[in-house]
Amino acid sequence: MTYCLGLRTNDGVFIAADSAVSTPSKVENFIQETRTSFGEAQGEIGAWPLGFIVESGLKVAVDHDVVLGFAGHMATARAFVDAYLAAHDLGHSAGDSIEVALRSVTPCSESAHVLVGYCNEGESRLIHINIASNAISDVDRLIQLGSVPDEQCEWTDRYINAFTSHIKQFQPDPIHAEHLFTQLVALLQSYGVHDRLMPHGVGGAFIAGWVTPRGARWQGDHLFVVHDSPPDADNMVMCSTMVRENVLCLVNNQTGANKLISWPLKGESFKAAMERASKAGEACLACFDKGRFDYFVSINRARHLVTVIEMCRQEHHQLVSLCSHYNGTLGIGWTEELLKHSEFDANDEGPSVTLIFHPFSEPSESLQAEAINFCWSEYTDRLE
Numbered sequence: 001m002t003y004c005l006g007l008r009t010n011d012g013v014f015i016a017a018d019s020a021v022s023t024p025s026k027v028e029n030f031i032q033e034t035r036t037s038f039g040e041a042q043g044e045i046g047a048w049p050l051g052f053i054v055e056s057g058l059k060v061a062v063d064h065d066v067v068l069g070f071a072g073h074m075a076t077a078r079a080f081v082d083a084y085l086a087a088h089d090l091g092h093s094a095g096d097s098i099e100v101a102l103r104s105v106t107p108c109s110e111s112a113h114v115l116v117g118y119c120n121e122g123e124s125r126l127i128h129i130n131i132a133s134n135a136i137s138d139v140d141r142l143i144q145l146g147s148v149p150d151e152q153c154e155w156t157d158r159y160i161n162a163f164t165s166h167i168k169q170f171q172p173d174p175i176h177a178e179h180l181f182t183q184l185v186a187l188l189q190s191y192g193v194h195d196r197l198m199p200h201g202v203g204g205a206f207i208a209g210w211v212t213p214r215g216a217r218w219q220g221d222h223l224f225v226v227h228d229s230p231p232d233a234d235n236m237v238m239c240s241t242m243v244r245e246n247v248l249c250l251v252n253n254q255t256g257a258n259k260l261i262s263w264p265l266k267g268e269s270f271k272a273a274m275e276r277a278s279k280a281g282e283a284c285l286a287c288f289d290k291g292r293f294d295y296f297v298s299i300n301r302a303r304h305l306v307t308v309i310e311m312c313r314q315e316h317h318q319l320v321s322l323c324s325h326y327n328g329t330l331g332i333g334w335t336e337e338l339l340k341h342s343e344f345d346a347n348d349e350g351p352s353v354t355l356i357f358h359p360f361s362e363p364s365e366s367l368q369a370e371a372i373n374f375c376w377s378e379y380t381d382r383l384e
Contacts, residue, residue, distance in 0.1 A: 003146040003202040004059060004071035005188065006115040007160065008126040008139055011177035012212035013117030015069035015126075016188055017059035018146075019204035019248070019261060026052045036204045037252040037259055038193055038226065039237040045199050055204030058248050058261045062209040063088065065118060067216050069209075071145040072112035076131055080105045080114050082266045094118050098129060098136060107132045113145045119213045147201045152191045155353050159187055174212065178220075179310075181210045183357055185219055186297045186308045190353060193226050193237075194304045205241050205261075207248050218243040220294030221287060221313075223322070225332065229302040230339060238330070240293065242284040247277045249284035258285065291315050291322035291330055298338070304353045307341055310360040318361035321371030331375030335367075 004017040020036075026044055036042050036055040044052055061068045061081050066088060070077035083101035092100060098116065112131040119125070126139040142160060144153050163180055185208045192203035208219045219241075226237035239252035250259040260281050264273040287293070296317070298307040315322050319341075321333035341356060363371075 002057075002059065002071045003144070003148040003188075004069045004113070004115060005145070005156065005184075006069065006117065006126050006128070006139055006143045007181075007184070008117070008124050008141055009164070009177065009180070010124065011174070012119065012181075012210050013067065013124045013126045014181045014184060014208060014210040015060060015067050015115050015117050016185055016206055016208035017069045017071065018188075018192070018202050018206050019055045019057050019059070020053055020198060020201055021055075021057040021074060022201040023052045033255045035254050036192075036198070037239045037250040037254050038189070038203070038205065038224070039254050040192055040196075040198045040203045042198055042203070053198050053201055053203075055259070056261060057204075058207065058246075058263060060207050060209050061085065061246070062216050062218050062243075065211065065216055066094065067117045067209040067211045068114060070112065070114045072131075073108055073110040076105060076108050076110070076112040077114055078263060080112070080129070080131055084114075084116065086266055094120070094125070094127070098127065102129070102131070102134055102136075105131060107134075115139075115143065115145070117211050118216075119211055122213050124211070148191070148197065149195075149200065152195070152197070155191075156184075156187065159353075159355060160184070174214065177210070177212055179357065179359075181208065182220065182222075182295055182310075183308050183355055184208070185222065186224075186295075186299075186306050187353065187355055189224060189297070190299045190304065190306045193299050194301055194353070205239065205248065205250050207241060207243065221284075221292075222295045222297055223288075223293045223311075223330075224297045224299060226299045226301055229300050231298075231334060233332075240284070240288050242287065244280035244283045245276045247280035249281050251285060251288045288330065289324055291324040293322070296320055296322065298341075305341070306353065306355045307338070307358070308355065309358045312360045314360070314362070316363050316368045316371060317358070318363045318367070319358055321363075321368065321375065323372055323375035333371035333375050335371075 007014040083104040087097040087100040114129045116127040188206045221242045242249045247262040260277045292313045296309040319338040323331040
């Protein structure tokens with residue numbers, strides 16, 4: 001099946017989904033990689049009806065003032081999203097657009113659920129639509145759809161409760177919503193990395209969008225590094241998740257080539273869709289080669305420890321440096337402080353997940369120089 005999550009807060013609405021797509025049997029003519037961009041086994045790994053599972057679906061859509069996500073039958077859910085956005089572009093209200101989309105979509109025997117998030121006169125709204133039953137309901141806080149196990153659902157709920165309780169101690173600030181939503185993306189991504197969820201139909205890259213009274217947007221550019229403890233450069237999974245032109249771009253070291261995931265826009269030819277994807281891929285690769293990201297995310301698969309570092313599209317942070325090289329490779333300079341964090345044992349009390357967030361902190365010039373020298377030294381050593 002899949003995993004789609006919606007969260008409504010006073011600041012806005014967050015919707016995220018994985019990229020795993022499931023079919024009962026192998027899809028013919030599919031260029032199959034044995035692993036996802038995050039190193040998970042994929043292919044004929046599930047039990048019926050999830051027999052063939054691959055990372056190939058974009059299940060979130062973002063327009064200027066609305067964000068949508070879905071779980072379940074892909075074709076039905078996509079048809080609903082396209083119909084909703086077409087009605088919305090014609091000036092229909094959110095409620096009327098839902099009604100128009102429901103009338104235009106033929107329900108199938110398989111379940112399909114869509115989440116719609118928007119803000120109306122400063123108030124955030126999250127709507128859940130069950131296409132099979134034509135049921136429409138408001139979500140007060142959190143909804144988790146799909147086939148993710150109960151344990152991961154509980155972790156998500158627990159983390160959101162802890163964060164929102166903590167943030168109440170501070171004055172309201174728009175950055176709180178971005179920090180919460182960014183950390184939530186990293187937490188969701190860690191589930192598939194740490195636990196074998198692809199046989200459940202859940203995994204691959206997670207992507208999110210959110211909407212606040214200031215408008216809707218995709219998540220920022222993330223660089224994920226999945227590693228053991230301590231980090232070993234020869235055994236790391238590295239993947240950046242970026243969205244341009246409604247295309248999810250995955251620059252990674254796990255698949256034979258960088259991966260682009262999208263679906264044709266309404267009325268768009270296949271050729272135009274391919275040109276749009278190619279343009280998006282070029283833009284994302286340029287950002288990757290320069291080492292410029294909004295967030296750096298370390299996922300320690302040995303201890304299920306997730307560390308999110310706000311980079312603000314800078315090469316250097318007090319804890320980590322991202323050094324670009326001439327041939328498109330990216331060097332990572334880990335500070336001793338960050339390495340100590342990676343040694344923190346988060347599993348003393350049984351299965352759990354720990355998430356640590358570090359806001360941007362500019363390092364001294366001497367620390368930047370030290371990181372650059374280290375990265376270049378490691379790079380030249382590998383060339384010899």
